[in-house]
Amino acid sequence: xxxxxxxxxxxxxxxxxxxxxxxxxxxxxxxxxxxxxxxxxxxxxxxxxxxxxxxxxxxxxxxxxxxxxxxxxxxxxxxxxxxxxxxxxxxxxxxxxxxxxxxxxxxxxxxxxxxxxxxxxxxxxxxxxxxxxxxxxxxxxxxxxxxxxxxxxxxxxxxxxxxxxxxxxxxxxxxxxxxxxxxxxxxxxxxxxxxxxxxxxxxxxxxxxxxxxxxxxxxxxxxxxxxxxxxxxxxxxxxxxxxxxxxxxxxxxxxxxxxxxxxxxxxxxxxxxxxxxxxxxxxxxxxxxxxxxxxxxxxxxxxxxxxxxxxxxxxxxxxxxxxxxxxxxxxxxxxxxxxxxxxxxxxxxxxxxxxxxxxxxxxxxxxxxxxxxxxxxxxxxxxxxxxxxxxxxxxxxxxxxxxxxxxxxxxxxxxxxxxxxxxxxxxxxxxxxxxxxxxxxxxxxxxxxxxxxxxxxxxxxxxxxxxxxxxxxxxxxxxxxxxxxxxxxxxxxxxxxxxxxxxxxxxxxxxxxxxxxxxxxxxxxxxxxxxxxxxxxxxxxxxxxxxxxxxxxxxxxxxxxxxxxxxxxxxxxxxxxxxxxxxxxxxxxxxxxxxxxxxxxxxxxxxxxxxxxx
RNA sequence: GGGGCCGUAGCUCAAUUGGUUAGAGCGCCGCCCUGUCACGGCGGAGGUUGCGGGUUCGAGCCCCGUCGGCCUCGCCA
Numbered sequence: 001x002x003x004x005x006x007x008x009x010x011x012x013x014x015x016x017x018x019x020x021x022x023x024x025x026x027x028x029x030x031x032x033x034x035x036x037x038x039x040x041x042x043x044x045x046x047x048x049x050x051x052x053x054x055x056x057x058x059x060x061x062x063x064x065x066x067x068x069x070x071x072x073x074x075x076x077x078x079x080x081x082x083x084x085x086x087x088x089x090x091x092x093x094x095x096x097x098x099x100x101x102x103x104x105x106x107x108x109x110x111x112x113x114x115x116x117x118x119x120x121x122x123x124x125x126x127x128x129x130x131x132x133x134x135x136x137x138x139x140x141x142x143x144x145x146x147x148x149x150x151x152x153x154x155x156x157x158x159x160x161x162x163x164x165x166x167x168x169x170x171x172x173x174x175x176x177x178x179x180x181x182x183x184x185x186x187x188x189x190x191x192x193x194x195x196x197x198x199x200x201x202x203x204x205x206x207x208x209x210x211x212x213x214x215x216x217x218x219x220x221x222x223x224x225x226x227x228x229x230x231x232x233x234x235x236x237x238x239x240x241x242x243x244x245x246x247x248x249x250x251x252x253x254x255x256x257x258x259x260x261x262x263x264x265x266x267x268x269x270x271x272x273x274x275x276x277x278x279x280x281x282x283x284x285x286x287x288x289x290x291x292x293x294x295x296x297x298x299x300x301x302x303x304x305x306x307x308x309x310x311x312x313x314x315x316x317x318x319x320x321x322x323x324x325x326x327x328x329x330x331x332x333x334x335x336x337x338x339x340x341x342x343x344x345x346x347x348x349x350x351x352x353x354x355x356x357x358x359x360x361x362x363x364x365x366x367x368x369x370x371x372x373x374x375x376x377x378x379x380x381x382x383x384x385x386x387x388x389x390x391x392x393x394x395x396x397x398x399x400x401x402x403x404x405x406x407x408x409x410x411x412x413x414x415x416x417x418x419x420x421x422x423x424x425x426x427x428x429x430x431x432x433x434x435x436x437x438x439x440x441x442x443x444x445x446x447x448x449x450x451x452x453x454x455x456x457x458x459x460x461x462x463x464x465x466x467x468x469x470x471x472x473x474x475x476x477x478x479x480x481x482x483x484x485x486x487x488x489x490x491x492x493x494x495x496x497x498x499x500x501x502x503x504x505x506x507x508x509x510x511x512x513x514x515x516x517x518x519x520x521x522x523x524x525x526x527x528x529x530x531x532x533x534x535x536x537x538x539x540x541x542x543x544x545x546x547x548x549x550x551x552x553x554x555x556x557x558x559x560x561x562x563x564x565x566x567x568x569x570x571x572x573x574x575x576x577x578x579x580x581x582x583x584x585x586x587x588x589x590x591x592x593x594x595x596x597x598x599x600x601x602x603x604x605x606x607x608x609x610x611x612x613x614x
Numbered sequence: 615g616g617g618g619c620c621g622u623a624g625c626u627c628a629a630u631u632g633g634u635u636a637g638a639g640c641g642c643c644g645c646c647c648u649g650u651c652a653c654g655g656c657g658g659a660g661g662u663u664g665c666g667g668g669u670u671c672g673a674g675c676c677c678c679g680u681c682g683g684c685c686u687c688g689c690c691a
Contacts, residue, residue, distance in 0.1 A: 037647040124626055128682075
């Protein structure tokens, strides 16, 4: 009689001393086998963990014989008694290490080929192989934890938003291609040859239309698609929590978002996140951190030293300033101990990293205590407290040195790293430098969660290439009421009712209050160089809806994959997906994308370009 | 789309200046072993060096192409 595996009594990882003496049925995969010729030990694994099985040839010869045939990843079911291990045989490294199961009966439910890699957490296997054998990869405890955490976070989303009166509504995947934004994934229409649907980059317009339909609190956990190159923190299809509310101002939306985040951090990590979150203006973030998603766990704030550097004879500084640029710097406390190799020589030196993103170089100085003029003289450093050495020190006179130290708060033993260029480039370089220095010098405190709202984003940005404005957030974002008049006079000065949640330097969510007036929306389209005809063609349905009593509304979207990455402390977004794709958008397991039959192409009226090889 | 690095046993990696029979650890297979938990001991098998072409007396190594992976810039409202 086979063991009734459907009457499994508990998970392997949950067997404990409270069951001592009880008969149990467990099922799982063979993790490890230790065969002593006589006694055989098996670690059996299921989604909750491992438990040690013991096979004794004297008491259970038949089970012991079967145990000898077991190999890695065989799927088995056993019946046995839970026993407390003798004191000296307790394994403190195992959660179930105080007990073991004396097996009386075992069934091999299925055998396994030798796995291509071992199912354990500390593996060193290339990603492609992991993805090809994703079903094995997902057996690893960290991957199980990741997907289970994902489930819990999503469950909390549904509970929380349901409690708050939100309604989950689905929106189409086969929809209309939207201009701007990322590249669309296209789906050809069979019934209308030559026509294409696009997969949604987000349900943005649908959720706004639902507001116009009167569902004043909407949410959805929804797949979004963007056909751009993948990265460690990016996949072509990803999941968003999408939220929209009517009759709200910025604070109302921030409150709802904070409420969820606080709850999920408490329930999953047991961490109390203080509310309300700190708010920082976009301008403040750019000035102090050079980036719109600052990691505030460490200081290293950027200081503007344009005024001081203007007085130097250093062409790199003065040249940049003459062209309308700025000079800014980061003070690294104690940074004088950094080697020349680390700063500018090594392949991965700070300078080379910055050169990699376009910087010309990395001017720097180290701050030292000033030497007295001669050995005999007293009052060392009384007039000039500090002196600079190395790098571009020679361009700073004692007076300028004093000014520089005053402007940056630099003290003896510090290093100052400069960037001189346009404001945009200086921000880009120093933001990167900040991150790199913090990581290398271990300035990032462990266990800290810094939640931050970045607010007061500009509404528009200007691109020189095509000499036109682009929406910073998206074209439906409302300008601030007091800035509406700037749309005529100085559009780049207009601020948006937009906001991002940043956690430890990761942009986790973002949103805005939307335009709910047709005239304002038309004005924005015009600024974005859309003619009324184009606007009608592309967004006619939105403009039509805006003429039928739209409520004021706004919302946000949160990256669920990034959320799970943060909660699990993962450094790869791939590990939060069940079946992710490579950087080329390829799935090694299913071998997708792949060619299709000529018949399918014919039905879609699609002919492949001659350059496409079969 | 641009640039860089990489591809050798099931896995992770070696292989001197282009030179003998391409090695190691882990895994795998066999035998032995009654308290292991990274069990241990002895023995063994396992290779079209991603693929295609070229240079050379000779190519894992050099050159060209191609496929794939990773990093990076661009892109990602």
